[in-house]
Amino acid sequence: MSKAPRLLVVGGVAAGASCAARARRLREDAEIIVVERGPDVSFANCGLPYHIGGEIGAREALAVQNPASLKAMLNLDVRTGCEAIEIDRAGKRVSVRHLSAGSVEWIGYDKLMLAPGAAPIRPALPGIDDPRVFTLRNLQDMDRICAAADAGSRAVVIGAGFIGIEMSEQLHAREIAVHLVELQPQVLPHLDVPMAALLETELRRHDIDVVLGDGIAGFEPGNDKLLCRLNSGKLLEADMVILSIGVQPDTALARSAGLELGPRGHIVVDAFMRTSDPDIYAAGDAVQTRDRISDTPTALPMGGPANRQGRVAADHMFMPAQARPYPGSLGTAIVRGFHVAAGITGWSEKRLLAAGRACQSVTVNDHQHATYFPGAKPLTLKIVWNPESGALLGAQATGFEGIDKRLDVLATAITAGMTIDDLCHLELAYAPPFGSAKDAINIAGFAACNRRDGLVRHVTELPRDPAFQIVDVRPKPLAEAFPAPVPVLNIPFPTLRANLDKLDRSRPVVTLCAFGKMSYFAARVLAQHGFDVASFSGGIKANIDPRTPARHPTA
Known part of the structure; x- marks a missing residue:
């Protein structure tokens, strides 16, 4: 593009703001227009739960930039309260509705970036439109939840993924009694079951009522409370409900423009974030990219990938010869619960x-x-x-x-x-x-x-078959204080070599300890003395069921 180009960005949060900022650094002469349906741009949506709980005290801290600051710093023409409603691909223009006035204008472009994000899923359940049922996507949602938390004392959080965990923690900080409901039989369903156990225990330790293996069936309004009916028939009373059961891509604009979409409705892009129209790019929660493990299509509604994708798109628009492709995503994610x-x-x-x-x-x-x-x-x-x-x-x-x-x-x-x-x-x-x-x-x-290398065989479940000999090699006081969930023979590791005659060499052996280290050492000893032996991977501390009354390490 030799002449001063016009870049039109639809969506002014993570991917859109990143694309616009990078584009300005690459082309000082470019005209860059950002249209955003909401009243805010470039806000820190990952920080919303932490303002609700009071850890981020100032609301303004979440509003990273505003139209005036983006104009001053980057010379961006940012227009909030403007909704893109139609793309004329042949004419290279977008129809934009000014929500406050109701007027519509066409804005031309040389390059178009679509960064509409994703919308929280609100399933068609009875009572779903009750005003006490909230989702969390923007600052206005956050404000409404804060107001509800000020007025109420009971909350039901639907979904025990990353957002559900964060919201449970932060509502608890506001002295709200929380029921956390998850359809799957564990919190954090993305993780393997034992790896989520400690966090579940921590939630319960802080009096979060964790309800697993049960989903939401509907809501029934009452005079001073909202009844949440679960699939099991159980009723939970709440002053407010937070839905955190996932998001769906906001791609109606792309669909109506005839852009290629993936099987779940995400915009299909190449490695440089180009859509099926070479002058239209897309990035963020609305797009389908590549999984780095399987090299198959994936969609990750996460802030980190969105920001990097926006940068890749701007690079390809304004310095295509030097642009590097987006390499795909791993889905790296972390959450804190207390x-x-x-x-x-x-x-x-x-x-x-x-x-x-x-x-x-x-x-x-x-x-x-x-x-x-x-x-x-x-x-x-x-x-x-x-x-x-x-x-x-x-x-x-x-x-x-x-x-x-x-x-x-x-x-x-x-x-x-x-x-x-x-x-x-x-x-x-x-x-x-x-x-x-x-x-x-x-x-x-x-x-x-x-x-x-064949030095050890692992098992991830303790066998209940009496043919197995399960040897607990922890010290006796520890074995008694934290008993294994199956019958064991306690032979502390330092005494194992002297007590081999207590074991039947014709029967298989599984060794266990607290953390997996000593059980490995024990398995090596027994293997070299002719036993058919396996070690319990990770130990009892990693695999204990959090729904048992056993004690766990705390902070």
Whole structure:
């Protein structure tokens, strides 16, 4: 584009704002117009729950920019309260309705960016239109929820994914009694069941009523309360309801323009974020990109990918020869529930198995820094890899501190195509306040290589078949304080070699301990003495059912 081009951006939040800002840095002479249906642009929507709970005190902190500041800083023509209603692809123009006045104008473009985002799912349920049923997408939604929280004391949060967890925590901070309802049999359904257990326990410890394996059937209004009827028939009383059951792409404009859409309604784009019309780009929650693990189409409604996609699109518009393609997404995500954090990058084991993909996994327990330094807190890592190549396919982490650090390292490792062997020798920052000489990531690599090399067999469930001998190698006081859920023979590891005669060599053995380390050591001893033995992966701390009365480490 030699002459001064006009870029029209539809949608002024993550992807749209990122695209417009990058475009300005590349072309000072470009005319850049941003139209946004809502009253705000470039706001921090991921921070909305934390203002509701009071952790982000100033509402203005979430309004990162406004039309005036974007004009002053980037010379952008930002028009809020303007809804794009039609694209004339042949004439390269967009019909825009000014919502306050009701007038309509056509705005021409050389390049068009579509960043309409996604809308919260509101299923067609009885009573769904009750004004006490909320979703959270923008600052106005946030304001309405804050007002409802000021007036009420009971909330039902539908959906125990990332947003549902955040909202439960933040409403609790406002002294709201919270029922958290999830259709799946676990919180954080993206994670494997044991990796979500500690967070579920933490929610219950803070008096969140976690209802699993039950969905919402409808709402029944009352004079001073809203009755939430679950699929099971159970009724929960609430002053307010937060729906956090997912989003759907806002692609009606793209559909009416004849742009190619994917099977779930997302806009299909190439690696440079171009749609089926080469002069129209799209990015953010409304688009379909590539999954870095499977190289198949995926859609991730997340702020990080949206911002990076907007940049890729602007680069290709204004410096196509130097533009680098968007490489795809891993879906790296993390959430905090009170003192516990949990997150994932890449694919979970259950997702890989459901897709029929070969994989192996290990779960290890460690601490965020050296145990002899004060303040060491436990964390659990799970890695999944390709059994043929050893390449990492996914990772999950949960614990009290240092979870983001490990997830970030493992996301980088997956992106770089690293293997379980590479994890063994990652040289990570170590000093006692920050880490360990052998970080938990190194330990995960060691455990994975041990499994691959045939040094140990793992089981992820304790067998209830009486033919198995289950040997608990924890110290006796610990074994008695935190009993295993199945009958065991307690032989503390230091005494194992002296007590081999207590075991029947004709029967298989499963060893267990608190964190998985000692059970591995025990399995190696028994294997070299002729026993058919497997180790319980991750130990009781990683696999204990949070619905039992057993105690768990706290912050």
